[in-house]
Amino acid sequence: MRSQLTTSAKVFLAIVFVILYAPIFYLIFYSFNSGGSMGSFEGFTLEHYQAVFDDNRLLVILINTVIVALLSALIATIIGTLGAVGIVSLKDNKLRNIVLSLNNILIVSPDVVIGASFLILFTMIGVKLGFTSVLISHIAFSIPIVVLMVLPKILEMNTNLIDAALDLGANRRDVLTRVIVPYIKPGILAGFFMALTYSLDDFAVTFFVTGNGFSTLSVEIYSMARAGISLTVNAISGLVFIVTIAIVVMYYFITMRSKKTEGSIQ
Amino acid sequence: MKFKSKPAFVPYLLWIALFVIAPIGLVLYYSMLDLNGEFTLVNYKNFFTSAYLTMTLTSFWYAFIITFFTLLISYPTAYLLTKTKHKHLWLMLIIIPSWINLLLKTYAFIGIFGLYGPVNALMKIVGFDPTQILFTDFSFVFVAVYIFIPFMIIPIFNALDKMNPSLIYAARDLGASPLTTFRRVIFPLTIEGVKSGIQVTFIPALSLFMITRLIAGNKVITLGTAIEQQFLVAQNWGMGSTIAVFLILSMFAIMLFTRTKKKGGRV
Numbered sequence: 001m002r003s004q005l006t007t008s009a010k011v012f013l014a015i016v017f018v019i020l021y022a023p024i025f026y027l028i029f030y031s032f033n034s035g036g037s038m039g040s041f042e043g044f045t046l047e048h049y050q051a052v053f054d055d056n057r058l059l060v061i062l063i064n065t066v067i068v069a070l071l072s073a074l075i076a077t078i079i080g081t082l083g084a085v086g087i088v089s090l091k092d093n094k095l096r097n098i099v100l101s102l103n104n105i106l107i108v109s110p111d112v113v114i115g116a117s118f119l120i121l122f123t124m125i126g127v128k129l130g131f132t133s134v135l136i137s138h139i140a141f142s143i144p145i146v147v148l149m150v151l152p153k154i155l156e157m158n159t160n161l162i163d164a165a166l167d168l169g170a171n172r173r174d175v176l177t178r179v180i181v182p183y184i185k186p187g188i189l190a191g192f193f194m195a196l197t198y199s200l201d202d203f204a205v206t207f208f209v210t211g212n213g214f215s216t217l218s219v220e221i222y223s224m225a226r227a228g229i230s231l232t233v234n235a236i237s238g239l240v241f242i243v244t245i246a247i248v249v250m251y252y253f254i255t256m257r258s259k260k261t262e263g264s265i266q
Numbered sequence: 267m268k269f270k271s272k273p274a275f276v277p278y279l280l281w282i283a284l285f286v287i288a289p290i291g292l293v294l295y296y297s298m299l300d301l302n303g304e305f306t307l308v309n310y311k312n313f314f315t316s317a318y319l320t321m322t323l324t325s326f327w328y329a330f331i332i333t334f335f336t337l338l339i340s341y342p343t344a345y346l347l348t349k350t351k352h353k354h355l356w357l358m359l360i361i362i363p364s365w366i367n368l369l370l371k372t373y374a375f376i377g378i379f380g381l382y383g384p385v386n387a388l389m390k391i392v393g394f395d396p397t398q399i400l401f402t403d404f405s406f407v408f409v410a411v412y413i414f415i416p417f418m419i420i421p422i423f424n425a426l427d428k429m430n431p432s433l434i435y436a437a438r439d440l441g442a443s444p445l446t447t448f449r450r451v452i453f454p455l456t457i458e459g460v461k462s463g464i465q466v467t468f469i470p471a472l473s474l475f476m477i478t479r480l481i482a483g484n485k486v487i488t489l490g491t492a493i494e495q496q497f498l499v500a501q502n503w504g505m506g507s508t509i510a511v512f513l514i515l516s517m518f519a520i521m522l523f524t525r526t527k528k529k530g531g532r533v
Binding site for chain 2: 005009012013016017019020021023024026027030037038039040079080082083085086089099102103105106108109110111112113114116117118119120121124140143147176197200201203204207208217218221222225226228229233236237240241244245247248
């Protein structure tokens with residue numbers, strides 16, 4: 001499109017960006033406040049960060065959150081990738097569409113409904129609320145997004161590659177691990193990172209199935225925020241921001257690298 | 267594809283049975299149980315009393331307002347973004363805030379809208395008395411719009427980005443005013459993006475409950491708040507499930523309404 005942005009357009013965009021980022025930087029700014037509030041900045045301090053690292057309970061929650069995120073993303077990626085391969089191998093078009101619609105239900109479902117129905121499910125089959133129920137829930141709501149990330153990659157794959165491998169004497173396992181998986185790796189990676197962010201971001205589902213003894217960062221922040229302003233939460237947001245940026249940069253470099261190697265093969 | 271691997275497909279199918287089909291069935295089943303676990307339709311009868319119907323209508327009204335303002339801000343933003351140099355970099359910068367934990371962003375507004383927060387400080391400079399902005403429906407709508415903007419921008423941006431620019435030149439060359447070009451060419455061609463944007467905003471807006479609790483201070487009750495209340499506070503899973511059934515039904519209705527039609531022909 002030819003036209004340069006007018007000044008008013010630039011101003012509009014600038015306002016949107018400022019509004020999007022202001023709350024985040026506002027939080028981080030006050031995490032260095034030696035006063036106790038988010039109203040007036042009294043002096044620079046790192047005591048709130050110190051408080052995060054001195055609080056053993058909070059550290060355990062942080063570790064729990066990371067473990068749940070990594071484990072659930074890993075398991076969801078495996079099940080979801082195999083699921084996507086299975087969906088593509090379905091011959092019946094109607095059946096394939098039904099499976100795909102079922103796949104997408106959890107993506108569009110409101111998380112309150114997912115949380116409530118999982119709570120009923122776990123109580124019915126007798127899963128104790130805590131680490132296990134949270135982990136299973138996170139795996140469950142991450143699987144469909146992995147499928148959606150992997151599916152297009154499989155569909156664009158040339159099926160002759162598989163036929164060639166089979167003709168050359170590869171067994172099914174070899175076809176999967178040596179032909180399909182390397183080809184769809186970018187989709188698998190994208191799915192893994194999406195699952196990771198889904199898990200780290202989730203509040204509502206975890207809130208329903210977490211029980212008493214176990215907590216993740218989101219649930220903990222919620223209960224801290226309900227109690228009022230605590231600059232420890234600000235310090236946590238500073239740390240979360242850095243980790244988020246790190247994940248984005250990491251993902252960027254990993255995809256760039258796999259794109260490069262892909263390019264050198266072709 | 268000749269390739270088949272049945273055992274590997276089993277976990278995925280199990281997942282569908284256990285975590286997609288079973289939960290919906292269980293919610294339906296529980297919606298027909300009363301507090302003592304007896305089979306009854308009393309929850310549905312209760313749902314159709316004025317209290318619950320008013321709550322449902324307000325919830326829809328808020329979701330509508332939130333979606334409207336989100337669209338009002340997101341569409342022009344997405345449109346202008348496609349015209350910038352390095353548009354994908356700018357889009358990336360729009361997406362990053364959506365990856366920051368939702369609770370943290372909501373928490374920020376407790377400070378921003380608070381009695382001693384920056385907004386009230388600004389009001390003071392302009393000459394107004396500080397007022398409590400927190401715990402009003404304005405603050406609820408504002409925070410919800412703030413949270414949904416990136417999710418609305420992404421599908422609209424993609425739709426605009428895919429659009430063939432020569433169509434716009436053609437419209438202009440044929441004498442259409444910018445407004446007509448937008449109304450008759452650009453908007454209809456990007457309606458699919460708008461629809462998916464509405465889908466990812468409206469359904470969550472119906473079910474938000476942490477924002478209502480933290481920002482609106484129980485003044486706004488959405489369907490999501492009511493479900494959380496019934497399940498975790500009142501421990502009335504039957505009533506909670508009944509509300510969930512209606513939330514699921516609204517979800518299907520919205521999906522039907524915003525269904526993307528796959529038409530033949532070029533994009």
